[in-house]
Amino acid sequence: MAVSLREFTKKKKLGTVFIAPCDVVLSETNIVQPDIVFVSKENGEIITERNIQCAPDLIAEITSPSTAERDMVLKKKLYAKFGAKEYWIVFAKEQKVEVHRLEKQAYVLDGVYEKSDVLKSPLIKGLKIRLSEVFRELGDYF
Numbered sequence: 001m002a003v004s005l006r007e008f009t010k011k012k013k014l015g016t017v018f019i020a021p022c023d024v025v026l027s028e029t030n031i032v033q034p035d036i037v038f039v040s041k042e043n044g045e046i047i048t049e050r051n052i053q054c055a056p057d058l059i060a061e062i063t064s065p066s067t068a069e070r071d072m073v074l075k076k077k078l079y080a081k082f083g084a085k086e087y088w089i090v091f092a093k094e095q096k097v098e099v100h101r102l103e104k105q106a107y108v109l110d111g112v113y114e115k116s117d118v119l120k121s122p123l124i125k126g127l128k129i130r131l132s133e134v135f136r137e138l139g140d141y142f
Contacts, residue, residue: 020033026054057085
């Protein structure tokens with residue numbers, strides 16, 4: 001998933017993709033390390049040598065049994081509060097991805113994509129990720 005996102009955004013010169021570990025400083029007391037982060041070139045000034053200093057444009061979290069509740073509830077609220085425009089929750093075991101877009105400081109479910117689907121981002125126009133390939137790769141880890 002990160003590879004597809006990185007290749008597309010690099011080819012189109014849209015911004016930068018980071019893969020954990022990468023600190024995202026949302027506030028003095030809220031520092032997170034999302035699995036995948038995208039910062040558009042328009043927001044590139046939030047990237048520093050040490051970390052990302054604000055909510056990025058897109059965050060993706062890959063859930064596991066131990067992180068699922070935190071990713072679906074706590075991080076979802078936190079990322080919305082600080083203004084990440086899009087949030088993907090990847091359910092590796094179930095082989096699906098929820099894509100949420102920010103509206104008025106809350107996430108709205110934009111789509112649920114299964115293993116046989118092609119994920120499309122409301123934020124990154126033209127991005128298409130074949131989830132069959134993503135889940136084949138993730139299968140090695142879960």
